[in-house]
C-alpha cells in the first residue's frame with residue numbers, strides 16, 4: 254500500500270485561551286491604541302515590550318506592525334541613507350532586500366554555504382563595500398556568530414539581525430538578535446508567535462531605540478515607553494526624526510504575551526518534530542542533510558535538505574511525486590519565484606552580479622514547514638514518503 258499524508262502544512266494551533274481572554278478584555282475596554290490608556294494603566298503593548306526585552310536580555314524593545322517594518326526602521330535608526338549599500342544574504346526571503354529598498358538603499362548580496370548560512374569568506378571579501386549588514390538567519394540557520402561579529406567589528410560594519418526564523422533560538426546560549434546592534438523579529442502567522450501581523454525590535458543602544466520609537470509614530474508620547482530609553486535620549490532626536498507610522502496595537506500585544514511565555518515549551522515541541530523528520534531522512538541516497546552545529550539552539554519550525562547537483566527535471570519529479578502523496582515541498586532552485594521561494598536573482602530591482610557557488614547551493618535547496626499541528630507519527634510518515642520518492646528518482650537517474 255502506498256502511504257499518503259492528508260494533513261495541512263499551513264494549519265496553525267489556536268491562540269492560547271489566555272490570549273483570547275486578554276484580547277476580549279482589550280476589545281471590551283475599547284482602548285486598542287497603545288497610547289490610549291486609563292489613568293494608572295500600563296498598555297498591553299508596553300507589557301509585551303518589557304517582557305520580550307527581559308526574555309532575550311535586551312535593554313530596549315519596541316513592538317511594531319511587522320517584521321519588515323522592524324528591519325526598515327532598524328536601517329533608518331542606524332542612519333542608512335538613500336543610495337547607501339547594505340550587505341545582506343543572497344539566500345533569504347523577499348522582505349529582507351525589500352526593507353533595504355524601502356529606505357532607498359542598495360542590497361549587496363553575500364553568498365550562502367552548503368550549511369545554508371551566510372558565506373563568511375564572501376562576507377570578508379565584501380565587508381568594505383558597506384557600513385551595515387542586514388543579516389538574515391534564514392530558515393533558522395545560525396552562522397558562527399563569533400566569527401561573523403569579528404569580521405564586522407573589524408571593518409566597523411553595524412550588524413542588524415533578521416530573526417524572523419530564530420525567535421527562541423540561540424548561539425552558544427546567547428539569544429538570537431542580541432549580538433548585532435538591533436534584533437528584528439516577526440509575529441506574523443507563519444513565524445514562532447502568531448498575531449496575524451506584528452514585529453518586535455530590540456537593541457541596547459539608547460540612541461537607536463529613541464530613533465526607532467520616534468520613527469514608529471510615538472508623537473511626543475515616548476515617555477510612555479517603559480521598555481524605551483530615558484527621556485534625555487529623545488532631547489534632539491524628537492525634533493529630527495520623521496514619523497513613519499508602524500505601531501503595534503494592544504489587541505495584538507494581548508494575544509502575543511501568553512505565546513511568548515510558552516516559547517521555550519514550543520521550541521521543544523518543534524524540535525521533537527524536526528528531529529523526527531530528520532531521523533527519517535537519514536541515509537537517503539542523493540539527499541544531503543544540513544548539519545546543525547553544537548553551538549546552535551534551534552527552533553525547528555522548518556526543515557531543509559539539499560539535492561545537490563541534481564538536474565532541475567529530477568528535482569521537479571521529486572516535488573511532484575511527494576505532492577501526489579500529500580507532502581508539500583518548496584524549492585529555492587526554480588527558474589521562477591513561487592510563493593515564498595525567491596532568491597537574489599528574482600529581485601530584479603537590484604543589479605546583482607551572478608554568484609555561481611551560491612547558485613549551485615540554491616539550485617538544490619528543498620524546504621518544508623514543520624507546523625506544530627503535525628504529530629510525531631505525521632513527521633515519521635512524511636519522512637518515509639520523502640525518502641521513498643527521493644530514492645526512487647535518484648535510482649532512476651543513476652541507472
Ligand SMILES: *Cc1c(COP(=O)(O)O)cnc(C)c1O
Nearest residue numbers: 319320321346348415417439441
Ligand atoms: C517573514 C519574514 C520577514 C518579515 O516578516 P513580516 O512580519 O512578514 O514583515 C523577514 N525575514 C524573513 C526571513 C521572513 O521570513
